[in-house]
Amino acid sequence: MPSILSSKNLIVLYALLALVYVSGLFIPLMENDSAQHATMAMRMYLNNDFVHLFKGFNEYLDKPHMHFWLAGLSFKIFGISHWAYRIPALLFTLLGAYSCYGLGKELYGKMAGHIAALIFLSAQAIILANHDVRTDAVLTGASIFALWQLATYINRGNWQNAVLGSIGTAVAFSTKGLLGIFFIAIPIFCHILYTRSWKKLWSWKVVLGLLAFFLACAPMLYAYYTQFDLHPDKVVNGQTNVSGIKFIFWDQSFNRITGSGFESNNTDYLFFFHTLLWAFLPWAFITYIGIFDRSRQFFKLRFKYQKGLEFLTVGGFWLTMIIINASKSKLPHYMNSLFPVLAVLLAGYLVYLFKADHLKQLRLLVRVQTVVVILATSLSLLLIFLVFPLPSIPLLIAYVALFSLLVYTLIKKQEYLSKIIIVSVLFTVFLNFSLNTQFYPNLLRYQAGNNMVKIIEDQDIDIQDVYLLEGPYSWTLSFYTKRQTPEVSIADIKNLHGKWVFVYDRNIDELKDHDIQWDESLETDHYRITMLSLAFLNPNTRAQELKKAYLLKIH
Numbered sequence: 001m002p003s004i005l006s007s008k009n010l011i012v013l014y015a016l017l018a019l020v021y022v023s024g025l026f027i028p029l030m031e032n033d034s035a036q037h038a039t040m041a042m043r044m045y046l047n048n049d050f051v052h053l054f055k056g057f058n059e060y061l062d063k064p065h066m067h068f069w070l071a072g073l074s075f076k077i078f079g080i081s082h083w084a085y086r087i088p089a090l091l092f093t094l095l096g097a098y099s100c101y102g103l104g105k106e107l108y109g110k111m112a113g114h115i116a117a118l119i120f121l122s123a124q125a126i127i128l129a130n131h132d133v134r135t136d137a138v139l140t141g142a143s144i145f146a147l148w149q150l151a152t153y154i155n156r157g158n159w160q161n162a163v164l165g166s167i168g169t170a171v172a173f174s175t176k177g178l179l180g181i182f183f184i185a186i187p188i189f190c191h192i193l194y195t196r197s198w199k200k201l202w203s204w205k206v207v208l209g210l211l212a213f214f215l216a217c218a219p220m221l222y223a224y225y226t227q228f229d230l231h232p233d234k235v236v237n238g239q240t241n242v243s244g245i246k247f248i249f250w251d252q253s254f255n256r257i258t259g260s261g262f263e264s265n266n267t268d269y270l271f272f273f274h275t276l277l278w279a280f281l282p283w284a285f286i287t288y289i290g291i292f293d294r295s296r297q298f299f300k301l302r303f304k305y306q307k308g309l310e311f312l313t314v315g316g317f318w319l320t321m322i323i324i325n326a327s328k329s330k331l332p333h334y335m336n337s338l339f340p341v342l343a344v345l346l347a348g349y350l351v352y353l354f355k356a357d358h359l360k361q362l363r364l365l366v367r368v369q370t371v372v373v374i375l376a377t378s379l380s381l382l383l384i385f386l387v388f389p390l391p392s393i394p395l396l397i398a399y400v401a402l403f404s405l406l407v408y409t410l411i412k413k414q415e416y417l418s419k420i421i422i423v424s425v426l427f428t429v430f431l432n433f434s435l436n437t438q439f440y441p442n443l444l445r446y447q448a449g450n451n452m453v454k455i456i457e458d459q460d461i462d463i464q465d466v467y468l469l470e471g472p473y474s475w476t477l478s479f480y481t482k483r484q485t486p487e488v489s490i491a492d493i494k495n496l497h498g499k500w501v502f503v504y505d506r507n508i509d510e511l512k513d514h515d516i517q518w519d520e521s522l523e524t525d526h527y528r529i530t531m532l533s534l535a536f537l538n539p540n541t542r543a544q545e546l547k548k549a550y551l552l553k554i555h
Helices: 007-024 033-047 066-078 082-108 110-122 124-128 136-156 159-176 178-195 204-229 244-258 271-279 284-300 312-326 332-355 359-387 393-411 416-446 448-458 475-481 505-513
Strands: 466-469 500-504 518-526 547-554
Touching: 007 082, 007 110, 007 124, 007 416, 033 066, 033 082, 033 475, 066 082, 066 136, 066 159, 082 110, 082 136, 082 332, 110 124, 110 332, 110 416, 124 271, 124 332, 124 416, 136 159, 136 178, 136 332, 159 178, 159 204, 178 244, 178 312, 178 332, 204 244, 271 284, 271 312, 271 332, 284 312, 284 332, 284 359, 312 332, 332 359, 332 416, 359 393, 359 416, 393 416, 416 448, 416 518, 448 475, 448 500, 448 518, 448 547, 466 475, 500 505, 505 547
Parallel strands: 466 500
Antiparallel strands: 500 547, 518 547
């Protein structure tokens, strides 16, 4: 097959994507989940307690331990910082990209593997998961690694692949519970179903893989057993006799499916179908074209096995989407682990069109991507130049260089598939490098917790004298002061003579009603930056949207 991308092109594209991911390491953490998880991992590190999970000062029974262990280990190696917190996510994203390459190569060939890796690394939700770090980056990397290894076992029968796939599955399970296994099991089931490889399941190699799975899960299960099962008298989420083992094997995932224990249920059964349109940018529209074209092929063949076709990605996509859309609890990042599967699907589809010389379809995909890139680039230019002050001269030069390269590639005549890949990746690089170095740093000037820590440092205030008023917890205040900031009720504030209490402006009237007085007041702007509005983004109306947070020295 003629080369789609030269070695030089691949090196340049991977290097530019590396620039995006490295620039994202140094953005301050965002409230709530990212800063919350970082603070929970920090508590593990500071207390040298990697068995018990706490959210603030309360027992935590939700997501399992792996993400927090990895972040805590990173703190042990590099110290407490937001970039150290992000290191495990970045490493598992690299593992995910390599696994996309491996699975794409296994199913479609080496060039498809590279294209799958580039698609995965340039997907918008994957980049977001590396600076707004939760459990998703670790889960996604572990899931696609396991999927690659298990699919290779089904194809080739090597015991090493069965063991590695089982260990990857255990890491996914120890990161997100049964949801981690779900994203692996569904595509593997579709692969076995289509290839009629049921005999591969009845093997001592599978038994060895199961043993590896439970051994790799043992640390997480031990931690749950120690924290919860050994203490039936503990009150957790308003209940006693709580079993951590039962929770991770059953309650955690099925509560999400039924919506039990969640404040609101999402009954939009197309939620993840339209979420994909932004989360998988810039690839979403041509991915849907590929999905429907591939699905049409299978219906035309009446699902009879045909060499050169694979059902792992197409069947995995449809079955996964149907099930997760039926769940009552839905958030966009729940589908992150599906994106590497889509990357392989799209890569295989594009290579198929190239090899079959389907120029008409490729020309259509070029036009679709051109429209998507032009519209999205126009929006990103507005974010860079109108929402916040202009960047520094060196950054401005970098933006102009990336933008010029993107425009040159858009207008340059070249082979269709090469143009689709290069233009799409260059757009992602331009957009996210500018977001990471211009938009997010300016945005985070309006998040109260981390900015109040700068004031505390400038005023040389002893952090041991700082408290939080009970209510919405400022995780960034705790993380950037490198301590679990204690909470205090309004009734107890009067006992804190000479101490400092962090409050939001909505608390001020309540403090006055309780006759609480203070000698000094330090303030900073506050806005919930994960819920942006047009009024906030407009510099002319932003001041009206801002609230205040205060640090009060109690009289």
